[in-house]
Amino acid sequence: MRQTPPLAALLLIALGCTGEDRSSSSTADSARGGTVVISVGGDPDGLFPPILSTTTGKAVSDQTYDHLADLGSDLNTVGDGGFTPRLAKSWRWSSDSLSIEFQLDPRARWHDGRPVRASDVVFTYALYKDPTTASPTAPLIASIDSVTAPDSLTVVFWFGKRSPIQFFEATIPMVIIPEHALKGIRGQALRTSDIARKPMGSGRFRFVSWTPGSSIEVAADSANYHGRPRIDRVIWTIAPDPKTVFTRLIGGEADVLEQVPMGDLPQLAAHPELRPVLLQGLDYNFVAFNLRDPRNRARPHPLFGDRALRRALTMAVDRGRTVQSVYDTLAAVALGPTVRAYPTTDTTLKQIPYSLDDALRLLDSLGWRVSGADSIRQRNGRRLEFTLSVPGVSRSRMNMAVILQDQLKRAGAKVNIDRLEIASFVDLENRRAFDAVFHGWHVEASPGGIRQTWGASGTKSGGSNHGSYSNPEFDAAADSALSAMDLPTRRAHFKRAYQMIIDDAPAIWMAEPKTMMAINRRIRTPALRPDAWWSSIGEWWIPSTERIARDRVGPPR
């Protein structure tokens, strides 16, 4: 099952896979110019910020539009200490913390030359909240009551109650959109509007072109109020085949690959012109048990309704070895429904330990006995057998599922792996028509999504808590954590919530993968943000002596 020789990954990490390239300081070569080519696997789902959900879409949008403030690489979303000014040059909290007043940078201009005004921010907020826009970002700004504009450069965000991530909610989920380009357009017409495919923002890059299935190009905005970016152009070159995406990188046709496939790591090591960059991931994957009977949701699942059985199965899985076999050093064992990148995550959470002997004893004590010739346990005529559905697009999850199948067989449980294409997999989850699923979540920069993914509110039809885990004490602890105003208290409440869910074992927490990017060494970068590595592209640079033919083409006129 091993995909990568361990030495390959170790070597890559030994090479110093940090986000920051320290080989040359930014002041050593201040010349501007050059082109960054990013190899990606597909077109974005549009370029209209309120509705897009693909990484490429967000990356392009973040170059062409502005946030009010930017998040730092430590992802501290509590208060405003972890943020730097962007479209807002300063801000002030009200004494009761129920409003934040932002002062916009008066130099900010849309790419058509008009000034950015407070009314644009008010318009943006209304657009994201408008039900006819149907923005998936709307839940992330639900705590904002209203946005007002006392004058053309002042904008005030009003909140119904205090929350530690008020500032994050006001600044990160939304990018600011020009009112004059979209005024009067609503609903479906927004998606078909010109700006939905040709973004016109105030960001450091201007949109140039999008040739579907081929490329997207943005060029440095030389008149930008934060200064002209150091790079002339950024081009996303699109190829649908993963091998082609990677070959473009090693063949020199592209400079950046966002996620190097595990199987290609040894090849990456053979290309010294490429710099591996290891980023702390914002993903975790797990085997979720369905706690309700898929045939009659009023009843508990005949197997997984039993907490003790779930714990026994968890005990029988050697997660450390499984994760190491599949990811080598490029993932850690998941701690629970969280990621280590959050400053609120406590790494000392007590896990259900791996012990086959204890698992066997527990299963015996629960009445699950081996009786047939195939060594599969039975109780009251029911075999300890279930189907684990896995999305076929995830090779790592498929590989882990096979190892897990073998390990659980030793405990007397039979796992039938059902490999599904992604649309069918999602359909199965949404219908709750499964025994167990190998799921993965990519989480936001802030841990607020825990309510929707593991809380009782996510258990209803259409919610994201597919396994229907429900524990009022967990919900209360998560709510306390999310409303705690200081980091230590927040961390303590989260620790209690996570410990509760780990002990309840609604899932076997498998892996927390890291992101292995590759960037051509001629491109120098500052530290990269784990949730949005592209956020600093405007500060990337290429020393003039290391430029190649495509760097000298220059920006389009």
Place this chain on the structure above:
Amino acid sequence: MARYLLRRLAQVAVVVALVATIAFILIHLAPGDPFGAAMDNPNVTDAVRAQWRAAYGLDRPLPQQFASYLGSVARGDLGWSFSLQRPVIDVLRDALPNTLLLMSIALAASFSLGIALAIAQASRAGSVTDRVLGGISLFFFSVPEFWLALMIVVLLAYRFPIFPIGGMVDSVMHSSLTSWGKFIDVARHTVLPAATLTLLFSAVVARYQRAALLDVLPAEYVRTARAKGVPERSIVRRHALRNALLPVITLFGLAFPALLTGAVFVEKVFAWPGMGLVIVNSIESRDYPLLMASVIIGSVLVAAGSLLADLLYRVADPRIRDDR
């Protein structure tokens, strides 16, 4: 001839309508949803999903959706692509010419190469040349499209970087090139995908054509020509080939679906922005309007290929003209 053509066109219309109806039913029977990937985003609430469904008319009963779709198609509106957020007609306008370019080059090249190989083999039947060429064509006849495409990329774009790895143009340099430069750029990018399709399909043509030639070469009129002292080269090219072309003309009709299927794999590996990619993406994303339009276009291409083959057949074989 005009009546025949009209009758055949009417048949094509019926076939396409049937294909569209069956495709619509099957597509909607398949599990999944156009917003499947978005549904995997925990922030997409029930209310948002309901709004999306309503916006695209997916909340209505299936017969109503189908009637509405047929109405739109009749008005020339192929709908809105959910996954690409643009009109389906625009997606097709971009992709179809690219695929037709690739297919027409591959079609012309594979028939030329296939027939040439068949002549070389049939005129030396049983010789070493025949066996070597037969082995080569059997190899290309048997290999999977994606494997051959990947091998060609590795060899001619990566190990020996003679041609670009993928795409239809150089996304970095293309806009700065002169008109001639742009033409050369597209031509360079076309070589490998077109060559892959050509290698695959010329093997098929060669095998069919060789067999057909071997059937014709012992015929009496060929023997007569030989007896009259006509050179062997002339016998094969002038006398045998025309009669041996008939089975290959049938193959011409079959080439369209085969090349379209081949294009799905070849376009994916070479990142060629054509119909193959559109079809794969629309299936993966359950993009109903785009998938329906792709199916219709595909069936039109296949029917058009078949019609063209029949017309060529009539030109090549006067007996058929008399029959109809």
